[in-house]
Amino acid sequence: MGKFYYEHYRNTSIGMCLADTLDEMISDGRIVPQLAVKIMENFDKAMGDALAERVKSKMSFKGHLDTYRLCDEVWTFIIKQPTFRFENETVSTEKVRIIAQSSKQK
Numbered sequence: 062m063g064k065f066y067y068e069h070y071r072n073t074s075i076g077m078c079l080a081d082t083l084d085e086m087i088s089d090g091r092i093v094p095q096l097a098v099k100i101m102e103n104f105d106k107a108m109g110d111a112l113a114e115r116v117k118s119k120m121s122f123k124g125h126l127d128t129y130r131l132c133d134e135v136w137t138f139i140i141k142q143p144t145f146r147f148e149n150e151t152v153s154t155e156k157v158r159i160i161a162q163s164s165k166q167k
Contacts, residue, residue: 070108
């Protein structure tokens, strides 16, 4: 059985631009909807694979856990007043949502 990829990255600016472009191409009759679905599935796979293989940076954070939930094996955490510490930088914000999933197959 192949690896399952989540659709989290479709809500990023690049994912939304891709979806808008595919919608426009469908409206113009340049591609069929089935091709757009396949392209989005490939996008999900490429984003998951690229982040898993290429990102080597580390960071830590502190904050107050406001909300958490587990749905379909995906954790969502809402952290208030988080402070993120990177190698050479510290960043704070009012609130952040963290979505986490297992990178390993069961």
